[in-house]
Amino acid sequence: MDQATQIARIKKAFQYIDSGQTATTPGVKRAPVAAYTDKPWLDRELASIFKNYPLFMGLSGVIAEPGDYLTMEHSTLPMLLVRGDDGVARAFINMCSHRGAPVAQGCGRAANFTCRYHAWTYGRAGDLKVIPDQRNFPGVEPQNHGLMPLPLVERHGMIWVQPDPAAKIDLDQHLDTMQGELAGYDLQNYVHYQRRVLHRDINWKMPIDTFLEPYHFAALHKDTVAPIFFGNLCLFEGHGLHHWMAVMRKSIESLRDKPEAEWDFIKHTAISYQLFPNTIFTMQADHVETWRIFPVNNRVDQCVIYFDCYVPEPVTSDKAKKYWDKNIDLAIRTVDGEDIVIQQEMERNYMSGAMEEILIGQNEPALAYFHQSLERAMAESEG
Helix, strand or coil, X not given: CCHHHHHHHHHHHHHHHHHCCCCCCCCCXXXXXXXXXXXXXXXXXXXXXXXXXXXXXXXXXXXXXXXEEEEECCCCCCEEXXXXXXXXXXXXXXXXXCCCCCCCCCEEECCCEECCCCCCEECCCCCEEECCCHHHCCCCCHHHCCCCEECEEEECCEEEECCCCCCCCCHHHHHCCHHHHHHCCCHHHCEEEEEEEEXXXXXXXHHHHHCCCCCCHHHHCCCCCCCCEEEEEEEEEEECCEEEEEEEEHHHHHHHHCCHHHCCCCCCEEEEEEECCCEEEEECCCCEXXXXXXXXXXXXXXXXXXXEEEECCCCCCHHHHXXXXXXXXXXXXXXXXXXXXXXXXXXXXXXXXXXXXXXXXCCCHHHHHHHHHHHHHHHHHCC
């Protein structure tokens, strides 16, 4: 982020702090509770949003070396990401061409991928290497039965996959003007430190919702992040289907007496980029957190949350490990221990059918923008 942009954003933050205001959107938005409870609504999301748009899968560091792999669990396609011997990141449907069993689980590093059912074995490039007792498969040529590839683009240190084998990814079109925001962070240099996988009984949109407004900080997070950040105060900017929202650390006040050339917007904020459709990408003062949320089991009230922490350099000392573990603990305690706990109660209330719509205030512009983007994307996909 160039210095002129940082200065302009910090001046806007000071203006809001001094006036007691925040970024706003015109009018109150009313969103249907059915978006969180109705199976037909989820079916539309899976058929349009989760199939027709590239999905952010992680920074390049999540599969940094040849043989590093990562599997995904959600309600579209089972995915396998792997870094090949040639250094190229590839994505495949995680499904053996024999009988459809997965060929990999979790994450790690592997020379080959072997199906647990009948031991058909695939290389890092998805090629079928071994068919046990191949004599009983006449006409089944290994070169024609490798893992099915999925479209993947790796750019700016970010990996994108579209869960449709026939699709082509136009990342310039998808990212729109958000690409300029992300390109300047040198994300290819970040190191993957830790992952948490959370299965929770809430609609997949709820964990995203909680990142899109600081209105709740004072009430819900009084002992975690409220002492660190200004509540009910944010900057916001839309970029096509995506947007970013920044919340201000109270430490930003220390910049008032410093020359503008020394102002650092990133250090004194937390910037949440909502990467359409299902990712919260947060630039913290000294690291990156990503939260990727998928519906699971074709259930409108279940999701899986992939939390990943990326750090600027390899963690080689106990001091560094303790520091990053403390950061992760705060993130998980806040989001999972506070936000998601109350969202599970909200989901149960929604499922009762007693409420028809939720209200999104003018002081929640990012939340309103997210739901408008979903509505627009579904309408365009459905023609």
